[in-house]
Amino acid sequence: MADFLLELLCEEIPARMQAKASEDLARLFGEKLAEAGLKAERVTSHVTPRRLALIAHGLPGETQAVSEEYKGPRTFAPAQALEGFLRKTGLTQDQLEDRGGVWFAVVEKPGRATVDVLAEAVPAIVRAFPWPKSMRWGDASATTESLRWVRPLQGIVALFDDAVVAIEIDGVVSGRETVGHRFHSTGAVGIADPAAYAGALRAAHVIVDQQERQSIIEARAKALAAEAGYTLIEDKGLVAENAGLTEWPVPLLGQFDPAFLEVPPEVIQLTLRINQKYFVLRDRAGKLAPAFICTANIEASDGGAAIVAGNGKVLAARLSDARFFWEQDKKIPLAEQAKKLARITFHEKLGTVADKVERVAKLAGWLASEGIVPNCDPALARQAAELCKADLVTEMVGEFPELQGLMGGYYAREEGLPEAVAAAIRDHYKPVGQGDDVPTAPVTVAVALADKLDTLRSFFGIDEKPTGSRDPFALRRAALGVIQIVTANDLRFAVAEGDLLDFFADRLKVQQKEAGVRHDLIDAVFGLGGEDDLVCLLARVKALQNFVATEDGANLLAGYKRAANILKKESAEGASQSQTGEEDPGAALDDPDVAEAIRVHEAAFAPSYALEPAEAALVVALDAAEPRADAAISAEDYEGAMAALATLRAPIDAFFDSVTVNAAEPEKRAARLALLQRIYDAVHKVADFSRIAG
Amino acid sequence: MAEKAASLSFQDLILTLHDYWGKQGCVILQPYDMEVGAGTFHPATTLRSLGPEPWNAAYVQPSRRPTDGRYGENPNRLQHYYQYQVIMKPSPANLQELYLGSLKAIGIDPLVHDIRFVEDDWESPTLGAWGLGWEVWCDGMEVTQFTYFQQMGGFDCKPVAGELTYGLERLAMYIQGVDSVYDLRFNDPVGDRPGVSYGDVFLANEQQMSKWNFEIADTEKLFRWFRDAEAECKASIAAGVPLAAYDQAIKASHVFNLLQARGVISVQERASYIGRVRDLAKGSCEAHIEKNRAAWEAKFPGWSL
Numbered sequence: 001m002a003d004f005l006l007e008l009l010c011e012e013i014p015a016r017m018q019a020k021a022s023e024d025l026a027r028l029f030g031e032k033l034a035e036a037g038l039k040a041e042r043v044t045s046h047v048t049p050r051r052l053a054l055i056a057h058g059l060p061g062e063t064q065a066v067s068e069e070y071k072g073p074r075t076f077a078p079a080q081a082l083e084g085f086l087r088k089t090g091l092t093q094d095q096l097e098d099r100g101g102v103w104f105a106v107v108e109k110p111g112r113a114t115v116d117v118l119a120e121a122v123p124a125i126v127r128a129f130p131w132p133k134s135m136r137w138g139d140a141s142a143t144t145e146s147l148r149w150v151r152p153l154q155g156i157v158a159l160f161d162d163a164v165v166a167i168e169i170d171g172v173v174s175g176r177e178t179v180g181h182r183f184h185s186t187g188a189v190g191i192a193d194p195a196a197y198a199g200a201l202r203a204a205h206v207i208v209d210q211q212e213r214q215s216i217i218e219a220r221a222k223a224l225a226a227e228a229g230y231t232l233i234e235d236k237g238l239v240a241e242n243a244g245l246t247e248w249p250v251p252l253l254g255q256f257d258p259a260f261l262e263v264p265p266e267v268i269q270l271t272l273r274i275n276q277k278y279f280v281l282r283d284r285a286g287k288l289a290p291a292f293i294c295t296a297n298i299e300a301s302d303g304g305a306a307i308v309a310g311n312g313k314v315l316a317a318r319l320s321d322a323r324f325f326w327e328q329d330k331k332i333p334l335a336e337q338a339k340k341l342a343r344i345t346f347h348e349k350l351g352t353v354a355d356k357v358e359r360v361a362k363l364a365g366w367l368a369s370e371g372i373v374p375n376c377d378p379a380l381a382r383q384a385a386e387l388c389k390a391d392l393v394t395e396m397v398g399e400f401p402e403l404q405g406l407m408g409g410y411y412a413r414e415e416g417l418p419e420a421v422a423a424a425i426r427d428h429y430k431p432v433g434q435g436d437d438v439p440t441a442p443v444t445v446a447v448a449l450a451d452k453l454d455t456l457r458s459f460f461g462i463d464e465k466p467t468g469s470r471d472p473f474a475l476r477r478a479a480l481g482v483i484q485i486v487t488a489n490d491l492r493f494a495v496a497e498g499d500l501l502d503f504f505a506d507r508l509k510v511q512q513k514e515a516g517v518r519h520d521l522i523d524a525v526f527g528l529g530g531e532d533d534l535v536c537l538l539a540r541v542k543a544l545q546n547f548v549a550t551e552d553g554a555n556l557l558a559g560y561k562r563a564a565n566i567l568k569k570e571s572a573e574g575a576s577q578s579q580t581g582e583e584d585p586g587a588a589l590d591d592p593d594v595a596e597a598i599r600v601h602e603a604a605f606a607p608s609y610a611l612e613p614a615e616a617a618l619v620v621a622l623d624a625a626e627p628r629a630d631a632a633i634s635a636e637d638y639e640g641a642m643a644a645l646a647t648l649r650a651p652i653d654a655f656f657d658s659v660t661v662n663a664a665e666p667e668k669r670a671a672r673l674a675l676l677q678r679i680y681d682a683v684h685k686v687a688d689f690s691r692i693a694g
Numbered sequence: 695m696a697e698k699a700a701s702l703s704f705q706d707l708i709l710t711l712h713d714y715w716g717k718q719g720c721v722i723l724q725p726y727d728m729e730v731g732a733g734t735f736h737p738a739t740t741l742r743s744l745g746p747e748p749w750n751a752a753y754v755q756p757s758r759r760p761t762d763g764r765y766g767e768n769p770n771r772l773q774h775y776y777q778y779q780v781i782m783k784p785s786p787a788n789l790q791e792l793y794l795g796s797l798k799a800i801g802i803d804p805l806v807h808d809i810r811f812v813e814d815d816w817e818s819p820t821l822g823a824w825g826l827g828w829e830v831w832c833d834g835m836e837v838t839q840f841t842y843f844q845q846m847g848g849f850d851c852k853p854v855a856g857e858l859t860y861g862l863e864r865l866a867m868y869i870q871g872v873d874s875v876y877d878l879r880f881n882d883p884v885g886d887r888p889g890v891s892y893g894d895v896f897l898a899n900e901q902q903m904s905k906w907n908f909e910i911a912d913t914e915k916l917f918r919w920f921r922d923a924e925a926e927c928k929a930s931i932a933a934g935v936p937l938a939a940y941d942q943a944i945k946a947s948h949v950f951n952l953l954q955a956r957g958v959i960s961v962q963e964r965a966s967y968i969g970r971v972r973d974l975a976k977g978s979c980e981a982h983i984e985k986n987r988a989a990w991e992a993k994f995p996g997w998s999l
Contacts, residue, residue, distance in 0.1 A: 011811070049811070135826040136853075138785050138853065140853075142746060142852050142996075245810055296808040297810060298805060300805065306807055307807060307833050310807065310868065311834035313868075314835040315834070343960065
């Protein structure tokens with residue numbers, strides 16, 4: 001068994017691409033080996049800004065010899081058939097075996113040296129590597145056929161134990177030498193064998209393991225923060241990014257002028273994190289501290305003083321800009337800013353952002369005045385909606401688009417607008433995704449809901465619906481937001497109709513899945529049609545879910561299905577239709593012919609014969625349950641409706657146990673079928689049970 | 695601040711870079727004598743990055759960005775500033791090392807200062823060009839844009855050129871340790887002849903040009919100039935003088951920037967103007983390629999467009 005080391009050295013790989021590239025390399029390598037019948041015991045992969053590396057442990061020296069058998073023509077087949085088979089296998093007739101009158105060829109494939117397999121595999125992997133963006137470079141780029149890589153590929157280390165695996169890719173030749181840290185190391189770094197790789201590079205100031213670099217950054221940043229009396233605001237993404245920008249990470253702490261803290265903390269945080277990739281700190285009171293931690297790539301000879309001073313200066317310039325934006329923006333009232341929205345196109349078919357704002361304001365006002373959003377002042381809802389997009393034209397949001405909403409909230413407060421309006425402007429984009437806070441303040445609810453509903457209605461109105469993975473206007477997120485707001489606040493109204501209602505149903509299934517609600521139950525309630533009130537719908541679904549989990553529920557479902565099957569079969573025969581594997585036992589009942597046949601049955605139902613006891617009991621039970629269920633549903637007491645249905649369970653079971661539906665006498669048969677139809681109808685008051693699985 | 699006394703003046707910074715890149719085989723050109731927004735617009739980059747001929751050049755290019763004017767009141771923003779531009783085609787295998795060598799030459803020690811290559815891909819819609827590369831950080835400050843051109847004027851670069859663009863004022867402010875561009879030492883005193891600051895040279899220019907760009911420039915004339923340059927560019931393309939056509943494309947681009955500063959181009963119109971400038975630039979590139987194509991193919995067997 002031997003180990004194989006591969007290092008692909010190149011110019012700086014974008015930090016955001018490194019993790020995926022490292023996984024891709026290991027995966028593609030595994031696949032190529034598997035094609036040759038090889039498998040490593042274990043593969044470790046490493047990535048730094050300048051190298052992708054992989055060590056495959058425990059590879060055999062050669063692949064297994066395999067013997068492959070091919071079945072040929074019969075021995076008495078025409079000569080051409082045999083000739084063709086010999087050509088295909090490359091054998092002569094005397095090498096074939098006659099097995100019971102059929103020619104067989106047995107081809108022995110000897111094992112291949114693993115190094116040969118590797119020498120072929122590596123160039124194939126490199127040439128087909130799935131970089132999100134790749135480029136050409138240098139002399140070879142005189143043609144567009146030249147090798148592409150994320151940045152210029154500079155070297156290949158390929159060692160099978162201590163031997164170099166000879167590889168050449170577009171003039172880049174493999175060897176055992178790489179380079180160390182860009183500034184702390186000079187000349188080549190020789191690698192004796194795969195086991196020596198990480199150590200040799202560590203000696204050359206390169207930590208090849210990304211996890212280790214991340215741990216160093218995290219631990220050191222925390223320690224620096226603590227030494228200064230602050231707490232680090234942890235940020236895994238930023239740790240990974242800094243580990244992707246350094247081969248020898250050295251976190252350093254610097255300070256900035258506390259006067260900048262008058263700018264909203266989110267702005268400062270973004271400036272530090274996004275623009276400069278610095279960590280942010282909190283002071284003992286939990287407030288943003290006037291300090292930052294940057295991650296250098298060198299052990300500076302002055303201890304980092306110049307680096308900290310330089311970074312501090314850059315940061316001061318950036319924060320000055322931010323403060324300038326903050327002060328400029330504050331001079332212009334949001335109502336003034338909002339006028340500029342008339343210049344921004346929202347969508348070519350949907351007018352400007354100002355047009356959208358006007359629609360949202362109307363809708364928000366309506367939601368408030370109709371009492372759909374309770375305790376909401378319509379005037380405040382309108383005002384907040386009219387101003388909610390005004391911050392899009394501020395300098396600050398121009399610089400930091402991710403601060404939309406938030407800045408509007410700050411500016412509204414600075415302007416002295418009512419707190420409810422400021423909060424609504426701030427939070428009206430919420431919730432952004434499943435985990436986000438859902439607004440509950442009335443004015444915020446009205447604006448957040450109106451904004452999303454308007455987006456959904458507008459885009460559905462111009463037939464711009466999401467398809468597959470395409471959802472350019474984030475309509476799924478908007479629908480999810482509506483569902484979250486509506487359900488969290490118990491808002492009672494018709495959210496949508498037609499296509500859009502179906503779209504909500506789909507989103508609701510996805511959203512409720514996490515809450516453990518079965519999607520077939522949602523279908524069962526939506527399947528009744530006419531339910532466009534999401535709160536009511538969910539209450540029904542929940543009652544239904546609880547009910548079918550009980551013994552009564554499960555048995556009633558079984559009884560229902562039995563009844564529905566008989567009805568279906570009967571109506572199919574009655575209408576002389578050939579039914580073929582229809583999944584939905586109740587579907588045939590929607591057919592007008594079938595419905596007509598049932599009406600005939602019902603008309604025929606006048607019990608001129610003596611009812612059997614179970615039959616009579618079921619009639620009594622239905623007579624009692626139907627009005628109870630109706631009343632409960634009108635009162636939105638879905639548990640009550642289920643309880644009413646539950647009373648049917650025992651009579652239905654008894655009925656099926658002792659009564660023959662398919663009686664010889666047509667009158668009995670018709671009466672009993674009508675009884676089954678009553679069961680079916682009673683159950684459908686609550687949900688379309690045919691859509692329930694199981 | 696021992697570093698400050700020993701640091702290069704603005705002009706010495708330029709002379710040092712000239713000396714350094716000259717020694718790497720670059721032809722040291724003078725600035726192009728037209729108003730441009732960036733060093734990339736110089737035909738020594740735009741047009742020379744097309745075709746198979748090797749080309750190595752370095753030059754300073756005054757760059758005008760009318761909307762960045764701040765009447766001389768912002769210590770970091772100027773409507774007229776300098777870029778130092780290096781273009782090397784094909785991109786040398788050691789371009790990063792050459793670049794780092796230039797930083798050392800101007801006094802930046804990479805064991806004291808933190809130099810980083812941070813992903814930043816470049817795209818110029820008006821030139822129909824894009825490339826991959828980095829912004830180079832020195833202690834968290836972007837000091838250079840480093841790009842491997844992949845396409846120019848909509849054509850694949852064959853071979854690829856490496857482009858370095860240094861922001862000279864920024865770099866000088868960093869090296870000299872000053873907080874305002876106007877405080878930069880432009881040169882150093884010699885004997886009893888005093889040194890001159892960047893502000894001495896350019897402050898009045900920033901004040902007056904900001905005023906002109908934002909308030910005075912006659913927009914009717916600007917619109918006319920744009921149309922004239924556009925027409926002249928098209929006529930020159932038709933007449934088979936792409937170098938002249940390209941000059942007009944540059945002119946149209948700058949006039950468009952002035953119109954932007956005057957605030958007379960609406961959001962909707964903006965895209966259409968950019969499209970018109972791009973058509974001129976691409977048309978000039980196309981004509982340039984057509985004019986040279988046969989010669990290139992003859993001189994570089996195997997090369998094709």
